[in-house]
Amino acid sequence: MRPHIAAVYAYARVADDLADEGNAPADARLVQLAAWQRRLHGALTTSPSELAQDDHEDLIIVATANTIRSFDLPVSLFDDLVSAFGQDTTTTRYDSWSAVLDYCRRSANPVGRLVLRIAGIDDAALDASSDALCTALQLTNFWQDFGRDWRAGRLYVPREVYAALGATEAQLHSGSPGPLWARAIDECIRVTNEGFDRGRAVCDGVTGRLRYELRFTWLGGRRVLQRVHERRDRVLFERPTLGMADVPPLVWGALAWNPAG
Numbered sequence: 001m002r003p004h005i006a007a008v009y010a011y012a013r014v015a016d017d018l019a020d021e022g023n024a025p026a027d028a029r030l031v032q033l034a035a036w037q038r039r040l041h042g043a044l045t046t047s048p049s050e051l052a053q054d055d056h057e058d059l060i061i062v063a064t065a066n067t068i069r070s071f072d073l074p075v076s077l078f079d080d081l082v083s084a085f086g087q088d089t090t091t092t093r094y095d096s097w098s099a100v101l102d103y104c105r106r107s108a109n110p111v112g113r114l115v116l117r118i119a120g121i122d123d124a125a126l127d128a129s130s131d132a133l134c135t136a137l138q139l140t141n142f143w144q145d146f147g148r149d150w151r152a153g154r155l156y157v158p159r160e161v162y163a164a165l166g167a168t169e170a171q172l173h174s175g176s177p178g179p180l181w182a183r184a185i186d187e188c189i190r191v192t193n194e195g196f197d198r199g200r201a202v203c204d205g206v207t208g209r210l211r212y213e214l215r216f217t218w219l220g221g222r223r224v225l226q227r228v229h230e231r232r233d234r235v236l237f238e239r240p241t242l243g244m245a246d247v248p249p250l251v252w253g254a255l256a257w258n259p260a261g
Helices: 002-020 026-044 056-071 075-088 097-107 109-118 124-144 146-151 159-165 169-173 178-198 200-205 208-230 244-255
Strands: none
Touching: 002 026, 002 056, 002 075, 002 109, 026 056, 026 075, 056 075, 056 109, 075 097, 075 109, 097 109, 097 124, 109 124, 124 146, 124 178, 124 200, 124 208, 159 178, 169 178, 178 200, 178 208, 200 208, 208 244
8 A cells, every 4th residue: 555655645745835835926826736636637648658767856747647547536635725725825814613614525535535545445434434534634634723824824624613702813913823823723723623523433434554544543633632632722833742651541542442432
């Protein structure tokens, strides 16, 4: 599995870098992302022996196309990833949960589905659980990076959440978010925890090494979310993280996992 997972990651990494790195305007980045997407589509209609392998990006395209062919992967999942990365260049605010979750559907969920397909698993119930887990991990990253994203000009907390509580962007601009933003973060954590709950099933529905990797990932994400909760009144200034001291309990949790929850 690992070479194929690496190919998927490398393709997505290039797309993410095209969207986020450098000082090119949004329109130029979208052009570059579209070109990257076309290269993959082109490779899928070209004989592998005819594909260029002159540089690092050529090799990524060749490897990704080979992985898609080997497992009959839906190229639409790769298109969704590129679409989400493109959205990052143009969208900095989200009005509703539905808008945030649609972004997660394209930025995070395809990764889980691709991993399942590469592992030989095609099951609608596990797909749904994987989607829930991947979305929960993406949301956790948003709340963990709340301050970093704000300073970069992005805000992923839905407007419908903070506006209903009376919180405003002016409070963030002032550097004094106060208890209203802590309550907004708490609401985001509540929704994210629901995603983790629905995401447990995929950790039990796979076998072998992947089962333990998913359990470890689930436990790590939930632990980060707990750290965010503990620092919810300071996330504008501090980025909650895990350290080496967290590794032993995570490993033990993956080994002693209770499938019943």
